[in-house]
Amino acid sequence: xxxxxxxxxxxxxxxxxxxxxxxxxxxxxxxxxxxxxxxxxxxxxxxxxxxxxxxxxxxxxxxxxxxxxxxxxxxxxxxxxxxxxxxxxxxxxxxxxxxxxxxxxxxxxxxxxxxxxxxxxxxxxxxxxxxxxxxxxxxxxxxxxxxxxxxxxxxxxxxxxxxxxxxxxxxxxxxxxxxxxxxxxxxxxxxxxxxxxxxxxxxxxxxxxxxxxxxxxxxxxxxxxxxxxxxxxxxxxxxxxxxxxxxxxxxxxxxxxxxxxxxxxxxxxxxxxxxxxxxxxxxxxxxxxxxxxxxxxxxxx
Amino acid sequence: xxxxxxxxxxxxxxxxxxxxxxxxxxxxxxxxxxxxxxxxxxxxxxxxxxxxxxxxxxxxxxxxxxxxxxxxxxxxxxxxxxxxxxxxxxxxxxxxxxxxxxxxxxxxxxxxxxxxxxxxxxxxxxxxxxxxxxxxxxxxxxxxxxxxxxxxxxxxxxxxxxxxxxxxxxxxxxxxxxxxxxxxxxxxxxxxxxxxxxxxxxxxxxxxxxxxxxxxxxxxxxxxxxxxxxxxxxxxxxxxxxxxxxxxxxxxxxxxxxxxxxxxxxxxxxxxxxxxxxxxxxxxxxxxxxxxxxxxxxxxxxxxxxxxxxxxxxxxxxxxxxxxxxxxxxxxxxxxxxxxxxxxxxxxxxxxxxxxxxxxxxxxxxxxxxxxxxxxxxxxxxxxxxxxxxxxxxxxxxxxxxxxxxxxxxxxxxxxxxxxxxxxxxxxxxxxxxxxxxxxxx
Numbered sequence: 113x114x115x116x117x118x119x120x121x122x123x124x125x126x127x128x129x130x131x132x133x134x135x136x137x138x139x140x141x142x143x144x145x146x147x148x149x150x151x152x153x154x155x156x157x158x159x160x161x162x163x164x165x166x167x168x169x170x171x172x173x174x175x176x177x178x179x180x181x182x183x184x185x186x187x188x189x190x191x192x193x194x195x196x197x198x199x200x201x202x203x204x205x206x207x208x209x210x211x212x213x214x215x216x217x218x219x220x221x222x223x224x225x226x227x228x229x230x231x232x233x234x235x236x237x238x239x240x241x242x243x244x245x246x247x248x249x250x251x252x253x254x255x256x257x258x259x260x261x262x263x264x265x266x267x268x269x270x271x272x273x274x275x276x277x278x279x280x281x282x283x284x285x286x287x288x289x290x291x292x293x294x295x296x297x298x299x300x301x302x303x304x305x306x307x308x309x310x311x312x313x314x315x316x317x318x319x320x321x322x323x324x325x326x327x328x329x330x331x332x333x334x335x336x337x338x339x340x341x342x343x344x345x346x347x348x349x350x351x352x353x354x355x356x357x358x359x360x361x362x363x364x365x366x367x368x369x370x371x372x373x374x375x376x377x378x379x380x381x382x383x384x385x386x387x388x389x390x391x392x393x394x395x396x397x398x399x400x401x402x403x404x405x406x407x408x409x410x411x412x413x
Numbered sequence: 414x415x416x417x418x419x420x421x422x423x424x425x426x427x428x429x430x431x432x433x434x435x436x437x438x439x440x441x442x443x444x445x446x447x448x449x450x451x452x453x454x455x456x457x458x459x460x461x462x463x464x465x466x467x468x469x470x471x472x473x474x475x476x477x478x479x480x481x482x483x484x485x486x487x488x489x490x491x492x493x494x495x496x497x498x499x500x501x502x503x504x505x506x507x508x509x510x511x512x513x514x515x516x517x518x519x520x521x522x523x524x525x526x527x528x529x530x531x532x533x534x535x536x537x538x539x540x541x542x543x544x545x546x547x548x549x550x551x552x553x554x555x556x557x558x559x560x561x562x563x564x565x566x567x568x569x570x571x572x573x574x575x576x577x578x579x580x581x582x583x584x585x586x587x588x589x590x591x592x593x594x595x596x597x598x599x600x601x602x603x604x605x606x607x608x609x610x611x612x613x614x615x616x617x618x619x620x621x622x623x624x625x626x627x628x629x630x631x632x633x634x635x636x637x638x639x640x641x642x643x644x645x646x647x648x649x650x651x652x653x654x655x656x657x658x659x660x661x662x663x664x665x666x667x668x669x670x671x672x673x674x675x676x677x678x679x680x681x682x683x684x685x686x687x688x689x690x691x692x693x694x695x696x697x698x699x700x701x702x703x704x705x706x707x708x709x710x711x712x713x714x715x716x717x718x719x720x721x722x723x724x725x726x727x728x729x730x731x732x733x734x735x736x737x738x739x740x741x742x743x744x745x746x747x748x749x750x751x752x753x754x755x756x757x758x759x760x761x762x763x764x765x766x767x768x769x770x771x772x773x774x775x776x777x778x779x780x781x782x783x784x785x786x787x788x789x790x791x792x793x794x795x796x797x798x799x800x801x802x803x804x805x806x807x808x809x810x811x812x813x814x815x816x817x818x819x820x821x822x823x824x825x826x827x828x829x830x831x832x833x834x835x836x837x838x839x840x841x842x843x844x845x846x847x848x849x850x851x852x853x854x855x
Contacts, residue, residue: 116707126710277525
């Protein structure tokens with residue numbers, strides 16, 4: 113008898129492609145949320161596999177905190193243009209001006225939290241009924257319990273106690289007007305899976321994932337990048353170091369790690385030996401035991 | 414596509430095993446998972462720090478491994494698992510997806526959810542208590558959901574002085590019960606999740622046990638032959654039509670192989686229409702493949718311009734599924750509002766959603782002793798039974814026991830859009846004569 117075995121990456125890829133096609137087929141106005149980070153790059157690759165040689169049946173949208181790494185923004189623009197897809201950018205800056213998002217008095221604080229109202233306003237503006245996000249269940253405890261099709265009410269909120277059961281690979285995408293679904297096609301991928309996939313697919317990634325020399329200072333157990341949005345305090349000494357970023361988010365709260373990795377293969381080796389989780393480098397998750405659950409209830413990705 | 418060859422076991426090429434843990438409230442299910450993550454060094458330091466921080470706050474003495482998996486606020490407060498939590502574990506041999514599900518009867522629906530995609534059911538037994546009602550219920554659900562492998566983890570052996578007789582007694586008891594189950598492969602492991610005996614390393618305190626430790630069992634469980642590779646089923650999900658100058662006439666049917674294998678050149682029939690053609694090309698992006706097998710997602714191009722759209726299923730003429738709009742199925746009711754016979758629901762099966770009416774509740778199964786009650790008027794939350802359903806559209810399906818994908822469905826409430834039930838098709842209501850297509854008698 114012949115044996116047919118699919119590797120774990122191919123199994124995960126097949127599941128993710130299936131999810132994307134389900135959304136395309138069942139929703140009127142889907143959108144793919146893109147951050148420039150590795151997880152959203154994997155989503156784009158999956159979308160290519162799901163829909164090429166046709167164009168994506170949805171636009172790509174970036175919610176820009178205004179504190180993004182310039183390298184990543186350039187990378188985003190070049191990539192989406194080369195793919196011939198439509199890019200929508202909505203900024204936290206504009207949301208603040210319109211009074212949708214309110215900045216806290218402390219100027220140094222992360223704008224991650226302000227992405228939620230900005231995103232909700234954009235969903236309203238374009239009447240999006242489904243939004244792909246790059247969230248993974250291995251990232252955080254609250255995410256571990258979230259469905260692949262995650263229902264949001266009229267206010268964009270997540271109710272963890274009242275989630276629709278999700279069985280086999282049958283997804284219930286039925287919603288009423290004003291409601292929407294967040295869809296996480298790579299829910300079942302781990303950080304290592306993502307990197308192995310990037311290597312296998314020979315994907316381009318933003319340069320700041322690789323080791324580079326950067327002016328940094330140490331705060332809250334991590335190396336932060338100096339820049340116009342983040343000013344070191346008097347006791348915080350700025351140093352030049354070889355660093356790279358493990359996740360890409362807001363410059364203000366995304367910590368760099370000391371590293372000499374110059375290739376994806378080296379990153380994979382480095383991660384396999386890591387003893388700190390990916391989000392360990394993000395101050396926004398550290399507020400409390402249930403920081404992520406609380407943010408998700410408010411409409412965060 | 415990277416197809417695995419048995420000799421290759423390196424990165425990106427290892428196999429994926431999905432297992433569900435069904436356990437009672439305090440038989441140590443979360444502790445077992447926590448222990449696996451901890452001992453296999455899948456836990457990161459900051460996760461341990463956070464855990465220790467939360468222990469200090471709640472005043473516990475020992476690090477409570479269960480807190481690793483019980484992620485929601487309500488779960489931490491009540492000290493129980495409410496929802497299905499998905500956990501990930503990788504060893505050099507395999508990748509694992511763990512569906513950690515609650516054990517209490519009021520969460521039967523979560524248990525069913527976790528079991529739906531699992532290759533293996535892990536049933537935890539408290540060695541002090543033996544096989545109890547909940548163990549039987551979990552096993553029945555595993556059987557009903559078609560999980561091919563089951564392992565009975567006899568936990569808390571440390572509290573029974575690691576005695577062989579205790580273990581043997583429990584195994585015998587379960588063996589008698591399991592003759593009523595439809596699970597082909599059952600294994601037994603004595604352990605202490607709390608103290609780490611027989612989890613990653615074999616325990617020196619149970620030298621009489623000759624089987625593998627739990628992790629090694631997980632790594633070596635043979636799952637390749639569990640899939641149905643004999644009945645090709647390709648439910649069309651999305652039609653790819655670029656309408657560009659370069660791909661002017663390009664049309665491909667995309668979807669996920671639900672069962673079986675299709676090769677380039679194979680004859681196909683599109684059901685329910687009965688139109689016939691042949692496979693011209695199988696695509697994964699720009700790669701042209703010789704074949705596609707379950708669970709691959711691919712795009713298929715046909716030789717002829719036949720009318721095929723979302724909801725249709727491509728099958729092989731020698732392996733025809735059922736086509737009917739009346740089915741009998743085992744369903745698990747998952748909503749507070751009970752089943753109402755005669756009421757309209759949406760039924761989602763493969764890539765098609767149809768209106769459906771539950772004509773009749775045939776029986777309700779007592780999930781604790783597997784007896785059937787033929788006088789049940791309805792099914793309430795967490796109840797399981799057999800029903801007759803009539804759908805507006807024709808369904809193309811197999812028995813659930815033959816193919817999990819083509820034999821499963823969900824019911825959705827028309828008014829609230831809640832998922833109210835999950836179903837496993839047993840057979841059509843009446844054995845029909847095989848349908849005739851295009852003048853062929855199949």
